[in-house]
Amino acid sequence: MVGSIIPSSRVLIDKMLAPVDWENTRLFVEYGPGVGTFTRPVLEKLGPEATLVTIDTNPDFTGYLREAIDDPRLVPVTGSAADVEKILADRGLGQADYVLSGLPFSTLPPGVGDDIAExxxxxxxxxxxxxVYQFSPKVKDFIDPHFDRIERGFEWINVPPATLFWAYKG
Ligand SMILES: C[S@@+](CC[C@H](N)C(=O)[O-])C[C@H]1O[C@@H](n2cnc3c(N)ncnc32)[C@H](O)[C@@H]1O
Structure with missing residues (x-):
């Protein structure tokens, strides 16, 4: 379920987040934050009134983020990314500007990847x-049906090297 034992590199993080329009971001959602390798850089760039919701199935990671990061903008949730609609609705949050995923899509149980993409x-x-950053480019099969335009990149300076996708609606 973790998919990798080595946290993402700073080069990968910067490349993945480069197109984000931080000034106009009110709600940012991160799937599979683990120990917060992306969470901290996102909070560094996020505006003071914005919210970052992290969703991880592993309660140890959620608890760790709550303890380690003292920031009122951060809302760590234990749950599955497949339930993102309910997780946001339960907290009175509207639509997200960006969703970031470090989930191991290709090794998730059957059907879960499709549910998460939808x-x-x-x-x-x-x-x-x-x-989306992934070690297997197969994730594109999951997101393709649900987005209008997908840009693709690759980052060697990461263990293992990762494929990046920026999938846009509209
Ligand atoms: C490869 S780790 C990502 C670690 C971190 N984001 C990084 O960049 O180093 C994948 C994470 O996804 C979480 N995960 C797995 N399935 C999930 C699901 N269905 N919903 C939310 N999180 C999930 C795991 O618990 C783990 O923390």
């Missing part, structure tokens, strides 16, 4: 984007 497309606002 639910994600439902919560992202028009012109928002789904940002």
């Amino acid at each position: 639910a994600t497309a439902n919560v992202i606002r028009p012109d928002g984007a789904f940002l």
